[in-house]
Amino acid sequence: MSDEDLQPISPAEARDLHLEALQDEAADWTYQSHESHLRAFIEWCEEKGEIENMNDLSGRDIFQFRRWRREGGYSQGRVDEIAPRTLASALTVVRVFIKFCGQIEAVPVDFYERVDLPSLTKDDQVSDSTIQPERVPEILKYLAKYEYASRDHAIWALVWHTGVRLGGLRALDLGDLYVDVDKPRIELVHRPGKDTPLKNQMDGERTNRISNRVAEILQDYIDGPRIENTDDHCRSPLFTTREGRISHSAVRNTFYRWTRPCAIGISCPHGEDPETCEFTDYTKMSGCPSARSPHDVRKARVTRYRNDNVPRAIVSDRLNSSEDVLDLHYDRASDLEKAERRWEFLE
Incomplete structure (x- = not known):
C-alpha cells in the first residue's frame, strides 16, 4: 500500500x-x-x-x-x-x-x-504486589463475625475458596450457582456478547466445587442482602448493585477496603491514625500501602494451595491457568517455603 x-x-x-x-x-x-x-x-x-x-x-x-x-x-x-x-x-x-x-x-x-x-x-x-496468605483468614474471620453474608463477605469467601478471577466472579449468574445439592458448585460460562467474557474464552469454562460452608454463605447472601436486579441483558447476576451487575471497580474496592488493616481493627503498620489518614476515604482506599487487589488475593490463594502441597496440576485446573504461569506470576512463596514443600514431600 x-x-x-x-x-x-x-x-x-x-x-x-x-x-x-x-x-x-x-x-x-x-x-x-x-x-x-x-x-x-x-x-x-x-x-x-x-x-x-x-x-x-x-x-x-x-x-x-x-x-x-x-x-x-x-x-x-x-x-x-x-x-x-x-x-x-x-x-x-x-x-x-x-x-x-x-x-x-x-x-x-x-x-x-x-x-x-x-x-x-x-x-x-513478575509483579511484586501480593498479600501474605496468613492475612486472609483474619479478614474472613472479621467479615464472618461483623459482616456475615454481606456482598463483601460472599465475594471474599468465594474468591479465597476458588481463586476465581475478577472477570469470572462478575460473570456468575444465579443460575450458575448450585448450593442446594449434595455437591455444591459454581459453573463459569463464557458469554462474550453479554458483557461477561472469560479471560481464556471457551477454554476458561469450567465447574468448580465449593465447600458446604461457602455454599451456606452464598445462599444466606442471596436470601438476605442481595439486591434483586437484572443486568442490561436481562440476566440475573449473582453479585448485584442498584444499577445491575456489579462493576469491576466495585469488586476491586471490596478488596481494597478490607485489606486495609484498620478496617478489621488492626493497628496501622504504617503509623497512621485512622481518624486523620487520607486512605480511610472511600475514594482513596487503593492508596493505602497495605491495600491489595483481587489479583493479589488470587496469587495468595495459589501460594497457600502450594504450601499445603496441593499438586500443581490440580491448582492449574481449578484456577484455569497453566502451570508455568502459576509458577512465574502467582506462586509468591519464598525460597524457604519452597524448600519446605520439597522436604515435606520427600520426607
Missing part, C-alpha cells in the same frame, strides 16, 4: 474504532488495558507529537513516544521512569493498535513492525 492509498483519520478516531472492534471479542481486562494504554498514546500524539492524522505517523514518532512513556510520561510526575513490564505492556498495546490501523488504511500494513518490544528478564515480568 502506498501513501496515496491511506485514508485520513485522527488518532482519537482510530482509537475509538479499535476499541469498538475489541468490545465484542476481547475479555474485559484486555479491553481496559487497551483503553488505558491508548489514552496515553493519544495524549502524546495530540500534545507532544502534534499528530492530527495517523497517516503522518513515522518511525521516529514511535521512538519518541517510547522514550516519553519510559521516562514517566502520562504518569503525572509520580515516577521518574516506569517499570520495564509496564513499558512492554504499553508498547504491546500500541503495536496491536497500529496493526489495526493498517487494516483500516490509516498506516501502511506493515508499519506495526516498527514498534519494537523490549526484552524482559524473568524478574521484570
Whole structure:
C-alpha cells in the first residue's frame, strides 16, 4: 500500500474504532488495558507529537513516544521512569493498535513492525504486589463475625475458596450457582456478547466445587442482602448493585477496603491514625500501602494451595491457568517455603 492509498483519520478516531472492534471479542481486562494504554498514546500524539492524522505517523514518532512513556510520561510526575513490564505492556498495546490501523488504511500494513518490544528478564515480568496468605483468614474471620453474608463477605469467601478471577466472579449468574445439592458448585460460562467474557474464552469454562460452608454463605447472601436486579441483558447476576451487575471497580474496592488493616481493627503498620489518614476515604482506599487487589488475593490463594502441597496440576485446573504461569506470576512463596514443600514431600 502506498501513501496515496491511506485514508485520513485522527488518532482519537482510530482509537475509538479499535476499541469498538475489541468490545465484542476481547475479555474485559484486555479491553481496559487497551483503553488505558491508548489514552496515553493519544495524549502524546495530540500534545507532544502534534499528530492530527495517523497517516503522518513515522518511525521516529514511535521512538519518541517510547522514550516519553519510559521516562514517566502520562504518569503525572509520580515516577521518574516506569517499570520495564509496564513499558512492554504499553508498547504491546500500541503495536496491536497500529496493526489495526493498517487494516483500516490509516498506516501502511506493515508499519506495526516498527514498534519494537523490549526484552524482559524473568524478574521484570513478575509483579511484586501480593498479600501474605496468613492475612486472609483474619479478614474472613472479621467479615464472618461483623459482616456475615454481606456482598463483601460472599465475594471474599468465594474468591479465597476458588481463586476465581475478577472477570469470572462478575460473570456468575444465579443460575450458575448450585448450593442446594449434595455437591455444591459454581459453573463459569463464557458469554462474550453479554458483557461477561472469560479471560481464556471457551477454554476458561469450567465447574468448580465449593465447600458446604461457602455454599451456606452464598445462599444466606442471596436470601438476605442481595439486591434483586437484572443486568442490561436481562440476566440475573449473582453479585448485584442498584444499577445491575456489579462493576469491576466495585469488586476491586471490596478488596481494597478490607485489606486495609484498620478496617478489621488492626493497628496501622504504617503509623497512621485512622481518624486523620487520607486512605480511610472511600475514594482513596487503593492508596493505602497495605491495600491489595483481587489479583493479589488470587496469587495468595495459589501460594497457600502450594504450601499445603496441593499438586500443581490440580491448582492449574481449578484456577484455569497453566502451570508455568502459576509458577512465574502467582506462586509468591519464598525460597524457604519452597524448600519446605520439597522436604515435606520427600520426607
